[in-house]
Amino acid sequence: MRSAEIMLAPSRHHHLAIPFLAVPRPRATLVRAITVALILAAACSAQAQETPTAESAGDATTLDSVTVTGSRIRRVDTETANPVTTIGREAIEATGKATLGDLIQELPAIAGNATNPNVNNGGGTGASAVSLRGLGEKRTLVLVNGVRLAYNDINSIPAAMVERVEVLGDGASAVYGSDAIGGVVNFILRDRFEGVQASADFGQTSRGDGSRRNYSLTAGHAWDRASVVGGVSYHKIDEVSAAQRAFSKDALNLVNGEAVRQGSSATPFGTISFNDGSAEAAALAASAGCSRVTLDSATGSGPTDRGDYHCYDATADSFNYQPFNLLQTPQERTNAFVLGSFRLTDNLEAYGNAYFTKTHSASIIAPVPIFAIGDNFLVSENSYYNPFGINFGADRATGTTYNTFNTRLVSLGNRQYEYNTYNLQTNAGLRGGFGDSSWQWDANFNYGQVRQKSINNGFLNYAAFNQAVGPSFLDSDGVVKCGAAGAVIAGCTPIDIFNTNDPATVEALKAMVVNPISTSTYTVKQFEANANGNLFDLPAGTVNLAVGLSYRKESTSTKTDDLAVADLEGLCGVVEFCTTVLNGSFNVKEAYAETLIPLLADKPFAHALNLSIGTRFSDYDSVGSTTNSKLALEWRPIENLLLRGTVSEVFRAPNINELYAGIGGDAASAIDPCNGYTGGNDVACANVPTDGSYQQADPQVSGRTSGALVAGYDGLKPETGKSYDFGVVYDPKWLEGLSLSADVWRINLVDTIATVSAQTVLNQCYANSASAFCPLIHRNGNGTIYYIGEPTVNLGQLWTKGVDFGANYRLPDTRWGSFNASLNGTYVARYDINPDPTDPGTVVIHSAGKYTYSYGNFPRIRALGTLTWKQGPWSAAWRIRYVGHTSIGSTDARQNLSADSALPAVERGIGSYAYHNLQGGYDFSDWHTRVDVGVDNLGDKQPPLFYNNNANNGNTDVTTYDVLGRYWWARVTVTF
Structure with missing residues (x-):
């Protein structure tokens, strides 16, 4: 032909x-x-x-x-x-x-x-x-x-x-x-081949x-009544x-007609929003001069205070995950x-x-992000390391949601599948x-079997992490412990989720790493x-x-x-x-x-x-x-x-x-049509403010x-x-x-x-x-x-x-x-x-x-x-x-x-x-x-x-x- x-x-x-x-x-x-x-x-x-x-x-x-x-x-x-x-x-x-x-x-x-x-x-x-x-x-x-x-x-x-x-x-x-x-794609096999062929590419x-690098070896022979080919x-x-490529090294978004370097709101220094509608959250937003803040990158070890934060700028503060990814x-x-x-x-x-x-x-993708609400973590208002005194995230037991808190654990390295x-x-x-x-x-009889084993590196144990960001206190022996005085949680090491660069926090996080296998x-x-x-x-x-x-x-x-x-x-x-x-x-x-x-x-x-x-x-x-x-x-x-x-x-x-x-789970890319919502569809935009202030923080959403x-x-x-x-x-x-x-x-x-x-x-x-x-x-x-x-x-x-x-x-x-x-x-x-x-x-x-x-x-x-x-x-x-x-x-x-x-x-x-x-x-x-x-x-x-x-x-x-x-x-x- x-x-x-x-x-x-x-x-x-x-x-x-x-x-x-x-x-x-x-x-x-x-x-x-x-x-x-x-x-x-x-x-x-x-x-x-x-x-x-x-x-x-x-x-x-x-x-x-x-x-x-x-x-x-x-x-x-x-x-x-x-x-x-x-x-x-x-x-x-x-x-x-x-x-x-x-x-x-x-x-x-x-x-x-x-x-x-x-x-x-x-x-x-x-x-x-x-x-x-x-x-x-x-x-x-x-x-x-x-x-x-x-x-x-x-x-x-x-x-x-x-x-x-x-x-x-x-x-x-x-x-x-x-x-x-x-349509159909049909691969027709070589049923006749004489000799030996070796190839390197x-x-x-x-x-x-x-x-x-490619190497192959094929051999075959045909007789009057039989033939065989193998390789x-x-x-x-x-x-x-x-x-390694200019077009992909930065996370780019098209915003108002301009290409903007804007990555994930889950950043190594945390992204915090005072947005649960409570009076305490409103007061904190007024004090900060904005409703969304992030930790100053210059902050070292030890607990943070409110003065260590500045208003979040997506262009300057978002996390550029692209260098961690592969083409x-x-x-x-x-x-x-x-x-x-x-x-x-x-x-x-x-x-x-x-x-x-x-x-x-x-x-290989960027280090594991933490979305406290989406991942159902409750960063307690009673955490020793919480400088704001309000709850962040969600209570999995009751389904109650609080203020938004996102961070990224870069100290744990990339996630690798x-x-x-x-x-x-x-x-x-x-x-x-x-x-x-x-x-x-x-x-004829056809038999096929596919077995796939996936080893997933760089993830965290949920229960241990949720306890570690929960209530904690400075005990009389000078050690910060999980729980409350008289009710210490055994086997739990509290972490300062507000400052993930803290050496003690890094050490505690590494102890929580799990690598599930499927x-x-x-x-x-x-x-x-x-x-x-x-x-x-x-x-x-x-x-x-x-x-x-x-x-x-x-x-x-x-x-x-x-x-x-x-x-x-x-x-x-x-x-x-x-x-x-x-x-x-x-x-x-x-x-x-x-x-x-x-x-x-x-x-x-x-x-x-x-x-x-x-x-x-x-x-x-x-x-x-x-x-x-x-x-x-x-x-x-x-x-x-x-x-x-x-x-x-x-x-x-x-x-x-x-x-x-x-x-x-599915980390889907989607643009929320309720951005800038001023009313009109309270079903699709349930709980979204109608003053036009709502803006999706991240084009990546959680799917099920x-x-x-x-x-x-x-x-x-x-x-x-x-x-x-x-x-x-x-x-x-x-x-x-x-x-x-x-x-x-x-x-x-x-x-x-x-x-x-x-x-x-x-x-x-x-x-x-x-x-x-x-x-x-x-x-x-x-x-x-x-x-x-x-x-x-x-x-x-x-x-x-x-x-x-x-x-x-x-x-x-x-x-x-x-x-x-x-x-x-x-x-x-x-x-x-x-x-x-x-x-x-x-x-x-x-x-x-x-x-x-x-x-x-x-x-x-x-x-x-x-x-x-x-x-x-x-x-x-x-x-x-x-x-x-x-x-x-x-x-x-x-x-x-x-x-x-x-x-x-x-x-x-x-x-x-x-x-x-x-x-x-x-x-x-x-x-x-x-x-x-x-x-x-x-x-x-x-x-x-x-x-x-x-x-x-x-x-x-x-x-x-x-x-x-x-x-x-x-x-x-x-x-x-």
Whole structure:
């Protein structure tokens, strides 16, 4: 296939389709459409057509039939109704990418905010996910040789075992079941390899950091009846600190149109607000000349007094956490794999493959912050070290909140999340034929297990800390003790939380450090039996059928230290680290059938006309049953022009996390719509002063995520929808080597399963005080946000549509060598989310051409262009990745998506980006050695500033833009 020669070549079978018109009753309409199609097929079969001659039929049978991702039917023609993009092994190697994630996430069809190793805050597992159409990794199905990947981390797949990657940009629930809404990524493995191949790869940024090392060894042999391929690989990349880049070294916020260095209000010197409404607090504010103060940084050891404080200035006094964070998280990965087959008889073959991946990775963020109200600490008015004589924080027992007190324990060092992930996947089966017939069958068993152990360093024991900041007194022996005279708390050492630099306080805090450990295990077991072959002949060709049955069971369990288990409010015995205990399982039984009906062939304006019909029944013990079907039409009016259309029903069943997850903490970025509140919605802005003085102290708020069952929502069901495609592929005879495509797609979803974001909760309740989101907002007595519930529910609708376009041209060979040029791109025309269609006051979020924290980045245009050259032992490639114009914020004030933290309805434009990557190589054939060198981001482009009030990592969108700058790499490959 031509596409295997170059990155993303849109060769004949790799295009997507143009959507049908909207229909009001999708399921009933699709049933009617299938009925009409069957009638049409019968009518066409009755027409008198010439039967292919024995000679022509014999010629056809000499061609190999194959299955292409998106269908179970074996066909000679690889150009079908399925819009598939193929990336061949040669193209994979030419990119110089260290991982499959680096490669796949550059595809133009990828959008949104799928995770990758550049995600530090909220990442660190070393994983890369795929988000086709920006629908999220949960709506993209990842396969290995057509079998579900147990762990949606494509970095865990050893790159050395991959022959090619097929990316289907079409909904495929009728073929593969749940999750295949945005599309399918299928990694096809190297089942044949002769010899031994060793490779070493090195890379580093032009600034001397971000080093990578890759080593791989692959060996294989094929006999008459058997073949085996195996290998090992090792991959390591070093961390890159956010302090090493100008755009990320400071926590920046856009305030009143100006970039301001403004970090967290949890500072090493404490941020204190006199805001509980009491007379004592009001008097202290009047005495200080402001309602918010912080400790002078010059204060040394010993108790503080009121004269040691000055009025808090966010620009000067906030904590810059950025230098503690990472732009690239470290990871070390070891892979081992083996693939083999053995032909037992002429009609029976046994096969199997297995791979194991161990990944050690980490994320590092700033030292643990203390938010006395959010973390439910009560800094007692009776503490010996309290110079103000009033309570701060919250009383967990009574739920009473007092004045705000935030601090940060820098003496304890950074918080570090270390992950050890072990991933094993095996697939074994038998396949064969039924005598001399066209029918083939396959039965296989797939087993996958992922075990992840996280060690979380730099946290505090809640109970010990809460006692230490409680009542304390100077005893008669001159020692400060916890409790009160005559009621000393044994084993407790009081601390001066108002001066965390005090040596005695530092020593006491270090004694409270805990490093909780959590281990999660996920297991999938699946059995499949498939068969496909010819049914009968029609005048236009042979009717093919594929059928199959499958059973899959998924289960998961989590173990964690007792201290870290979250209660129903997301609180636990560890400060700023509470984890959910997840245990559960479900199974699904499925059956499918797919048929290809040739309607016309070799007729005027009908060189070929084929109809495909498929349906799949899925029965989940967790959420019930569903049936999803597809209808596709391929029409070639002339031999080199293909028109095709597909309409598919799609669905996604809730996964284990969505069903069974317990309460978990979330440090979400959200802008409070009640800033400057003067009245109007006392539900959304409960307890907020109406004099316009209220201003959110920090864009980071406390959230409480939860699975559906824990949230009390036991009616979770699959999300459903329609995928429409219509496209044209043209391979002109008048210009050999050229292939063009233009494809339009549309996806509509209802009852979307989502963890509602804190920002969505705030926006929807502020827009409508009767919204179902309002009870999720929990405010303190002074109006500040305590926490926001973020449950998983069926609640939304989503509509997206766009156009894919592609061109590939293999130029005629010249004396200057062989050239190949390709261009592939995606235009997003619409991406709308209705968080709650049952609410007439809901605010629809329009994301096309925009970036939002909740949904990610959706530039209107993304593209990837490649020019390759080869002459003799020399080769070179020039790749251009284009990210089009996007914007942050919205001028629609109802969406509360302002790019400015102080001004409403501000929209900022972000210009387009083009990254240039070069590669060159030479084959030393006498030494069986190839050397490749390359540079990514040749122009050293730095990412655009999105600012901390809009993005959670590095002041930018780390899932879309390059954050490391110019990157040099070299690889040596020896084959023998």
